[in-house]
Amino acid sequence: MDRFIGSRLRKAREAVGLSRGAFARALDLSSEYISRLEAEKRTPSFSTLQKIAAYLNRDIAYFFHEKAAPSDSFTLLFRAETVDDRAREELQKFRRYCDEYLRLETVTGRRLELAPLYGPAIPAERMADEERRRLGLGDEPVRDVFALVEANGCRVLRLPMPDDSKVSGVFIYLEQKEAAFALVNSAQSVGRQVFSAAHEYCHYLKDRNGGPVIDNPEVFVDEIVSLYHPREVFAQVFAARFLMPPAKVREIIEKDLRVPSPQRLAFDEVIYLKRYFGVSTLAMLRTLRGLGAVGRGQLEEYVKLDPDVREKEIFGSVSGGNGEKGSGGEGETGAVAKAIGSIGAAAGLLVKARRRVIPSDRFKLLQREAARKVTRDRPGRKSVQKTLPET
Secondary structure (H helix, E strand, O other): OOOEOHHHHHHHHHHOOOOHHHHHHHOOOOHHHHHHHHOOOOOOOHHHHHHHHHHHOOOHHHHEOOOOOOOOHHHHHHOOOOOOHHHHHHHHHHHHHHHHHHHHHHHHOOOOOOOOOOOOOOOHHHHHHHHHHHHOOOOOOOOOHHHHHHHOOEEEEEEOOOOOOOOOEEEEEEHHHOEEEEEEEOOOOHHHHHHHHHHHHHHHHHOOOOOOEEEOHHHHOHHHHOOOOHHHHHHHHHHHHHHOOHHHHHHHHHHHOOOOOOOOOOHHHHHHHHHHHOOOHHHHHHHHHHOOOOOHHHHHHHOOOOHHHHHHHHHOOOEEEOOEEOOOOOOOHHHHHHHHHOHHHHHHHOOOOOOOOEEOHHHHHHHHHHHHHHHHHOOOOOOOOOOOOOO
16 A cells, blocks of 8 residues: 555645544544644554544545546546536536636636535534525525535536436536536526535535536436435435525415415415525425425425416516526426326426526636736737637
8 A cells, every 4th residue: 555645634634624633532533643644653554544534525545645647537527427428528618617717717816715624424404504604694595506606615607418418417626726616507497507506515515525426317306316326315405405494484484474384385385485595396395395384295286287387477477596587497397297206207307498508707707807917918919718619
């Protein structure tokens, strides 16, 4: 086995925000022992190394020199079984976007800092609550999840994937550059994109060092997600609670809608809540079912309805989530009904949204700042070019 690298232990410990003493106590080790490991004056036993790696959510190989240079994260991404040639072509655009984003940050001097990394033992519900507290959100809705994710260190691109693609979202962490990126499939309904963004944000906060993640649209179907890696179940629970805090949902039901328990909600009230929290109708229904605000029979009935039609009748427009109106609506109801009755229809969740590339607002601002800097510093030189093709 190659030499143990103490500096990597120190870096991983600091990444989760632990002092040497707190880390030692968590593992039932002495602070002096941890200090000697980080100074490379001791080499841990294999059992101790397993405990350290598990706590820090790292592979054991991370703490050693490797004989061959590891494949970069994008190489691993392109080799994934779920990525066909057409999807790979779109992911190449994502890679160019990531490269250009980092270049713009270098030019402008505006580099994003990484958010704290959560440990492996925390439950999904508690992590969602703690992250909301860390961000000072209280129980209020997240009005722009894409901007929030970026402001906390994970850069976002919304890119339409092919209709038959098995890619709903992607998370990738470039360790050498200490930069995180999320891709959200913009061919999905906007409500689904909101949920996907929160799902990828969970991977960023907890699974950052586990390699790139490609999320199949099936992970958003409760009856199927358990067949996937446990981190997908965790991310689903996190995303639902992060976007729809149960306490706030109950408060609106009881104090605004005036629906006392155990009375169940009407479909119009479900749509009102969906608009309030900026999520898809299905996501809202799942949360309400968990809270007992809709029954199983109601859930099966409501998913067969077209929420867009009723939403337009009541509110005059369809909320796309996060303040976007008329941007494709739900676009998923038919597939949802089939998914509940027949699990195999989950891939149908990728339809009826406007197919366009949506760089983040921050990326656009950096483009302008970089262009001004280039014009100011190098008169006559061509300004920053767009890196993404029009679609």
